[in-house]
Amino acid sequence: MDKSAVATILDEMGTLLELQGANPYKSRAFHNAARSVEAITESIETLVSEDRLQEVKGIGSSIGSIIKDLVTSGKSSEYESLRSSLPAGLLEMLKIEGLGPKRIKLLYDELHIDSIASLEKAAREDKLAKIKGLGEKSQEKILAGIGALRQRSGKTLFSTAERLAAGIMEYLRKQKGVQKLEVAGSLRRKKEVVGDIDLLAVVELKNRTTVMKAFTGNPSVERVLGQGETKSSVLLTEGIQCDLRLVEEDEFPFALQYFTGSKEHNVELRTRARKMGWSLNEYGFTPIEGNKGSKGGKKHPPKCSDEEAIYRSLGLSYVEPELREANGEIESAEKGTLPELIDVKDLRGTFHCHTTYSDGLHTLEQMAHAAKALGWEYLGIADHSKVAAYAHGLSKADVLRQFKEIDALNAKAGVHLFKGTECDILPNGDLDWPATMLAEFDYVVVSVHSSFKMSEKEMTARIIKGLKQKNVTMLGHPTGRLLLSRDAYPVSMTDVLKAASDYGKMIEINAYPNRLDLDWRLCRPARDAGIMIAINPDAHRIEDLSYTRFGVNVARKGWLKASDVLNTRSLKGVDAALHGTVERSHDKRKQR
């Protein structure tokens, strides 16, 4: 069993212990151990075989022996007995917002509620409100939580769908006769959530049946919804539908364009084709009645061997899938003013990274090495400020200690570390660091981590007050952290962008695979207002650094060019950009 499977089980054991009402520190020990296991850099098999598990902080003799069992045999009697002690439905119930282990245990003990279904029934029968410790409001909240949970099922995060699609495609590519295979649909457009996975393939005629069988029989399939000669649909075990369509070689570009969508984009495209005397569908162009060319005969479109040719035939420059949302892209394509979108390979570093100084999992040095391994020139460190106690916010002494370590690391060649901070914007709009301290950093990210329930007006005022302070560089997670289950905090982005523009500040866009990021909505207005964007993963672990690629998706959907983004600048360029927005730097540096 591999590292992350072990971590998942330890985490589940921690949760089960919470549900059992065990010593909270015991359950926390399991959660901590799970995190530690996830963060192990060397092979877990090696650690087990060399009996060195307990060298890992957070793993003692008990959990160590569980891990040993899991790694060597794939099983653990402790895990099995813990699992069988409680109904599986209780774990499901944890997904309901506002319902934690204590209440789930209470409900289980009092009313034998052991699933979301029985919970809903009891709530509708007004039984929950009568339990001591609960009331009308809790009951309503639980019902609302169940509703929200239902609503979001059926939609899958981009990162999940991408992973599933990659697995199936890898499997299909091994099949005989598969000549072309591409992902289409909203997944190709990199929508933040997708409804299903659309795959498109060209397969030799004689191999079609076996390829279709391979598709419907592949290991990630839960059940087959339909199976035909050219189209099959399956439901994957992770609850998302996946369709495979087979087309002829010469239809492929048309089918790819058609099935990539969006529907609205295609409507505009087909309308345009009609005006030119052609009808457009997934198989190609066909001349329509009354179509006359210059010589009086029917005007035939050129053969299209790729999507670019289709757009060219319609007098348009190529439109990247991410832009096909009927959002002005066809007009821009006609004028030839579409931006050359930022690409992952343009990235030269990132900012807003945490380390073990606050709530990160990896050390400064580990993060620096990881950045270097990604081929980056620099990395911006931004650990939490002191008020963020839950995240081990840094004291002034911690910051000075970190500065020293950064200086030492920067002295060794490799990758440049910027001295930053993620400074809390307190509820009254003040910043968590005094002005004198803010001046010490290379850059300052300010963000909100508390009192989320303010009105939009208050929250906006709070953020703007924090953002406009001297020496503040950029706003962190501007729209809040939008998990599937949770809303962003209320804030007027128009006002915040205006303030950023007025005061010469930057805006960060976040990207994280398990987050529903709508930050792309900010990109175009930010660009138009001349605001620089930073693509930040809000990294807490080494692997988070590579999640900047999700940020690139966000930026692409927001029409950003490389030059609109801080991360694509050279070390020198970043230095200049940071100091351009932070007036103190020149003088301060000269004094040193």
Next chain:
DNA sequence: GCCGTTTTCGGCCCGACTGTTTTCAGTCG
């Protein structure tokens, strides 16, 4: 269950918010 410059027992992060109470438990970040 883990940990240790307070080291084999006793503490383990903490504050805001909500809904429930009448001083606090549960949830969240």
